[in-house]
Amino acid sequence: MSVIEDKAGAFALPVALFYGALFVVYGMYVPFMPVWLDWKGLTAGEISAVIAAPLFVRVLITPAVAVVADRSGVRRGHLIALAWAALAFVLVLAIAPSYWAILIFAVLLMVSNSTIMPLIDTIAVQGARARGLDYGRLRFWGSLSFVAASFAGGVAITEFGGGAGIWLIAFGCALTLIAAYQVPGVGGAPSPSANAAQPFWKIAEPRELLARREFRLFLIAAGLAQAAHATFFTFGTIIWQKQGLSAAWCGTLWAIGVFAEVLLFTFSGRVAAKFGAVRLIAIAGLASIIRWLTLASDPSLAILVPLQLLHGVTYGASHIGAMHFIHDAVPRDRAASAQALYATVSAGVAMGIATLIAGYFYAEAGPLSYVAMAVIATVSLCAAVRLMQTWNGGVLIVREAS
Numbered sequence: 001m002s003v004i005e006d007k008a009g010a011f012a013l014p015v016a017l018f019y020g021a022l023f024v025v026y027g028m029y030v031p032f033m034p035v036w037l038d039w040k041g042l043t044a045g046e047i048s049a050v051i052a053a054p055l056f057v058r059v060l061i062t063p064a065v066a067v068v069a070d071r072s073g074v075r076r077g078h079l080i081a082l083a084w085a086a087l088a089f090v091l092v093l094a095i096a097p098s099y100w101a102i103l104i105f106a107v108l109l110m111v112s113n114s115t116i117m118p119l120i121d122t123i124a125v126q127g128a129r130a131r132g133l134d135y136g137r138l139r140f141w142g143s144l145s146f147v148a149a150s151f152a153g154g155v156a157i158t159e160f161g162g163g164a165g166i167w168l169i170a171f172g173c174a175l176t177l178i179a180a181y182q183v184p185g186v187g188g189a190p191s192p193s194a195n196a197a198q199p200f201w202k203i204a205e206p207r208e209l210l211a212r213r214e215f216r217l218f219l220i221a222a223g224l225a226q227a228a229h230a231t232f233f234t235f236g237t238i239i240w241q242k243q244g245l246s247a248a249w250c251g252t253l254w255a256i257g258v259f260a261e262v263l264l265f266t267f268s269g270r271v272a273a274k275f276g277a278v279r280l281i282a283i284a285g286l287a288s289i290i291r292w293l294t295l296a297s298d299p300s301l302a303i304l305v306p307l308q309l310l311h312g313v314t315y316g317a318s319h320i321g322a323m324h325f326i327h328d329a330v331p332r333d334r335a336a337s338a339q340a341l342y343a344t345v346s347a348g349v350a351m352g353i354a355t356l357i358a359g360y361f362y363a364e365a366g367p368l369s370y371v372a373m374a375v376i377a378t379v380s381l382c383a384a385v386r387l388m389q390t391w392n393g394g395v396l397i398v399r400e401a402s
Helices: 003-039 044-072 076-094 099-114 116-131 135-160 162-180 204-210 213-227 230-242 247-266 268-275 277-295 301-308 311-329 332-390
Strands: none
Touching: 003 044, 003 099, 003 116, 003 135, 003 162, 003 230, 003 247, 044 099, 044 230, 044 332, 076 099, 076 116, 076 162, 099 116, 099 162, 116 135, 116 311, 116 332, 135 162, 135 247, 135 268, 135 311, 204 213, 204 332, 213 277, 213 311, 213 332, 230 247, 230 277, 230 332, 247 268, 247 301, 247 311, 268 277, 268 311, 277 301, 277 311, 277 332, 311 332
């Protein structure tokens, strides 16, 4: 084995393991946090508020952390600090006695945990390209971990009840902390900036990116493609349980969906090369319309199993397309800021608003709330088509903000 291969392996293994640990949290949180909240006696409106609130708060936090990362060039320390915070907050959340305490510590937990994602994505994308690796094969281990965690979580909740959900999330946070210490200290040299002493709302990096029409269209297309999952992420498991499925079957359906995502990530490089970044986002939007309208019709288990395979397209294709767009269209010294803006919109503003919409429509119409998600996916598809007409495929020229 050559020295280059040794160095590539020394980078790939700890990053892949970190994705695996981090997605244990998501594999427990996304399907079963609403179940735990329902077990605690919260209403549909309160559940949607607890799920949505962290998404809005991260709008302020995530870009600020990423700008610091762009400027410092060192990101492992940020991962470790955020992982410690997430573990502490989930342990307090587990014993929270009231709705307001649950709301506060759920916000602190998910802001700490979700801010990790754009940082590790930046490390993975830049490190993979520098070493001739495939980002999708690194991210693959996160999706595989989600599959295992959602299946195991469903079995555990069937055995021990909805109250076990929070302790499963805590287990994932502990694994993430351990893995954070193994991530290579990469990130390059600090990025010089004339704005270093300015407060965040005057920082140039995000404003420079947002000044470009192509980047704004990208945020709308990719952000809404992700946000259209709000009903599914917040109430999907609860809907299935009310339809008579066991928690084990719910976990299995989640595992099937993310397994399809795993397959797509396995071939992400070739898929992105064949279809292109923006076309992948458009395909995700179209698949979402089909998926959500079908789920709104209360399909049988025989339909749910193959329908869950579309998750690989509705979520996986849009995320791969977003990662490749950022790499291809954004200057390297703005990469973490671009990742943070994407995360802030897709898993922040857009997902937060969509989650509140989902809570309202679920309380009024149950599974028919999926129709609202199909409308959101339609807007995403339109924005992606417009971006295909606008972007020439090259790096955006980011002009310094005045």
